[in-house]
Amino acid sequence: MKKRTQLMVALLLAATSATQAQRSITSFDDNWAFYKGDATGAEQTTFNDKAWRKLSLPHDWSIEGPYDQANPTSRGGGYLPAGIGWYRKQFTLGKADAGKNITVEFDGVMANSDVWVNGKHLGKRPYGYSSFIYDVTPYVSFDKPNIIAVKADNSIQPASRYYTGAGIYRHVRLVALNPVHFTPWSVYVTTPVATTTKGTVKIQAQVINTTKAAGEYTISTTITDATGKTVSATGSIKTIAAGQTADFNLEAQVNNPKLWNLDEPALYTAVTRVTKGKEVLDDVKTTFGIREAKFEAATGFWLNGKNIKIKGVCLHHDGGAVGAAVPLDVWVERFKLLKQAGVNGIRTSHNPVTPEFLDLCDRMGFVVMDETFDTWTAAKNNGEKGYNLYFTDWWERDTRDMVMRDRNHPSIVLYSVGNEIHDSLKDSVGFKKYRDQQNLIHQLDPGRPVTMALFRPNVSGVYANGFANMMDVVGQNYRENELIAAHEAHPNWKVIGTENTHVLNMWLALRDKPYMAGQFLWTGFDYLGEADWPETTNNQGLFDRAGNWKQQGLQRESWWSDKPVVHIVRKSDNAGAGTWVANWTPTDFDTYDNAKVQIYSNCDEVELFLNGKSEGVKAKPADDSPRDWDINFEKGTIRAVGRNKGKEVTSEEFKSAGAPAKIILSATKTKLANTFDEVSIIKATLVDAAGIPCPNADNLIKFAVSGAGKIQAVDNGNILSHEAYQASERKAFQGSCIAIVKANANTGTITFNASMAGLPDATLTLQATK
Template identity: 80%
Template structure:
């Protein structure tokens, strides 16, 4: 038996080697030249670009700043720059590519991109969030250098209600394949039957024969488990005529599958190949999550037979200090925080995201509402010159490309075709706009439902005029009582809150109504833009843009977490004035005497102690409201103890901080590789002699890095800070700031040194490996 397995393993390895030779995927991020501004003739091969800046993509030049109230992006774009940016790259292809079709794939270019290769215009894509592919084959050389040029133009403002970024801000790659190959994004794998006993994995693919000769081709899919062991194989053979594209479809059976779920997001791999005889001609690998997801009118959302409330958040695509060019490590750290808060769902507000973002959702166990557009043809305030100018011509192609690219992700359980659309939905024209989009998605990804985030439905009349009846799932932003009333009037409707605030009544609407499938809070993380000067950041998140917990995040964890939780907040100013803060260090000890304290907890009872003296025990309110104390402030210790059935299960303690005495550094990871998506977030905390964070410290923090590291960005999360992110110093905010470090040239140790005037210098070492 071992010999048989060894033989099969060698056979698969050999087949994989041939497949790798048949399809060549080459990262195309490095060695670009960049110019900010327009450059006449820059699309031509002979253009002189010697003075241009050398860099790698993903690259967002808008986040480099500076902030300026006069910038045309205005409040939507966070007062950061807009304009035209050019990118050029010289590349040489060896003989390996000479017999292949060569394409270039862009995951996203912001915005209105034009692409040329060797002076030939390949195409234009207005929508900056969409992925697109161009065929380079007719225009490239194999015996001399080629030049690709990209113009990205977001100078037409105001174009967005939130920060977009600028430039080639997502990954790029070359993909070369044989003249017989899978059409782009055509390999489609889903599991229409998914139980713990068995699963049917359905595979669909399109084979393109761009030769002049017909041929008999076999398409097979081998399903591998997470350890790489084959669990199923299936296939189909057909004749593909010259110049034709033929659909293949077949099923693979998997016995006793491990189902993808929120706690154990198990992924298989489907290896799909085209073969002619014994020759492997093309290969595509697809991660597969076997699961059953559905929405029911009476009971909401179900995953693998389990009734689950979707506890979701909306997320914009920026990563704070890194702008729109976000290393995946930044998203991974943010997702970990969201998981801690009890979040299990993400809405991609309000546009397609980077493909690796969805890969991360698959791996970490989030369900996703995948959204296409923020506008159709009607404009919105602050975005009069946005996608509304292009919707009529481009919606179908952009929707098709998003769905075909994304449909293999098990995390996606719902598509949305719009957010608070201002087009009239009262007539046949408005009905058709929605129906056309929903029908296209149903055609491309049968079985997954479609919704949209309805805007003031009682005002627009969509609950009464038949519009909502067309929707697979009725989604509404805010006004939960309207959605509750609509469902009770139409109990056959499946409903979900597509955008919700942090107040208690909105949580109770989800908690207490079985038919409410879920809700998506506005928002999970503070995001750039949609803020009035001097603010640059919308601060409605559960977390700041630097990853600090906020009051609403602490409260949400007490409602959504399955683990025992206890958190304290107090009003920052005397006698209930100011903001909620999580510390016991007022700005002025002399004038702060009446402290309003709230405790958020899911524990049966909470006891509060001030300097060791009990301030009383309070039971858990039936409506999940906070437990309030009115205290006379005393410097020292404030501690909350949560108990279940009399047993202590959660504790939180604050101590009044003294004068700043030292700097503490912590890193999200201490090892980095030479990969754009690998980054370490180093948190800087100014603390007193006992290690308590000095919550009022706003000292200037200076950074320097030596060795093989790069200081990518610095930030403090302050929504009114206008400091630049790319620099070597930044003020602390509430005693903290961060530095984002990436690998530079070479390997070895990168040492980040941090200094604050009057305090001992601190440092942290990160290991850089190739």
């Protein structure tokens, strides 16, 4: 055994130093032609697309608008356009790729996509959220240009209860493979033993031999840590017959591993290769984490032996002004805000997300509930012509592709197979629909549990008819008292809140019940759609579309953050009328004299000051409720001081603002690579002569960019605004608006200018960098 191990290590070292002839992955995002509308014959190579719009992917044409109450997407799709869109691209394959297997990988096309290469139809995928791969080897040429054509049909509406976007809105890749290679998504890495002293890493993989001869092949995996240091290696040798596949099971040990957790999400890389002699035929890089995650009936969720409450939010896949084609940096900034609010979990509501979204969850330390569908066969209001039309024929393929694609992400701790499903769950037919999905996921990813977001379980009877007994973890939307009662009647059930509102008693249900594993608030960010005209956006988020804190976000931070928190809010109108706002500038100073003030804080005590005079000290309530003051309004400064054990640990203050006098610009980053996923979100804030933000200002701000950049989108977070997102101006809302800027050259200076009538211009400089 020792000699065999030594031989294997020698083979691994030889493989890593051998000539690299493995898979070639090329971005397929650039140089597409696009046409909005149907185009007869556009799949044919002879079709003339010279008049079509030239663009790069990802691309969501629906977000381009305009808003119209008559648009068939209606309230679900946010009154944005739907229809058919065509994409065409010419590409050339090098002679070095002749004899290789050529595939095209789509991360998602919205929706009902058909794909052709050189006039040959490759297939159709109804579900716009699914990633899929087509083998184009039989249809491509290596001695002349090739044409790929994609038709995305969103014309049948209403197809969703929330905004979907339209077109090839995610990344696309062209992959060239040697005839002997790994089958798609077959490399599967698990860590059945995960302690600080030992990590056992298991690697499963499937290799296909498309040649006409059998051969002996070595499958090996080397594991490196975040610094690139090799920490383990393993391998196996098998003979694979011509035209056949072979499954491989490897195991490696990592000594004293760094465990993936929420605070330090340590990641490793497994490079799995298939070699013949010294030639590397294929390799797959898999990022993974060594960690143990489990749910317990009595105590909820555990990560690496630590009992943790999942403080989660639901997120839809749109990024506000950018629609469904979301640059990764938009998610980076959103995740930073969620972290600040104390959020540690994300539910992908209610569909598969982009691969890079999950990569980011891995890197930033969020646990994820990965969800498949919003509907099974029963339709829902405002989405009657959605996935319910395709579930019966496609659920297995779509579930399989999502799980196989996603299962290596350490962030994923739970799968969900449905949200508020309206199919009957009272009979064997309903039971089978759930059981089939759960069994498939268990087959593909045995280490993770399955749930679904149950809809009014006491009404549907699923707590009493045996349905809930099948679930690995019982998930329920809202009605926390029902879930509490269900667990106390069935203490062997593992339970989690799959969708929850922002009110205090729902937080207490999580805080005070040890068995409650977690909850997912509806929602983390405001999202497009699911709104009644003239509103275009569902506004139940902790943050608005533009990334501004909302009242419920401020309060949630006081409940969920581990850092000292104090926030001041007041009722916007006199004597307790209106909404909660975080400022000290009434819209009408003359009629505002009685201010109802609340302080959100996790500090032992809070003292409130108005123009330097104390308005009293209040201790933290046992039930985490806000601390209330009723004070006479005075123009000036209101300040709240939070203390722990008598020592000041945090404070917040607001000052009454005058008229807007200048524009202040701030940027999320000042260096940008010329890629789709890098952007800078520039915020323009109107302030008075003393630099105090003007929260009631709604003036029009105009933007201009010169040099090596461009404006991708603008926004202000106003759910009533029907302004275009792809524009160079925006009205301020609550005193500010944003522009999303990207580089359009590899190097150079980007000069950003903001102007408003009657005020001096504001300028900010960014750099385009390689």
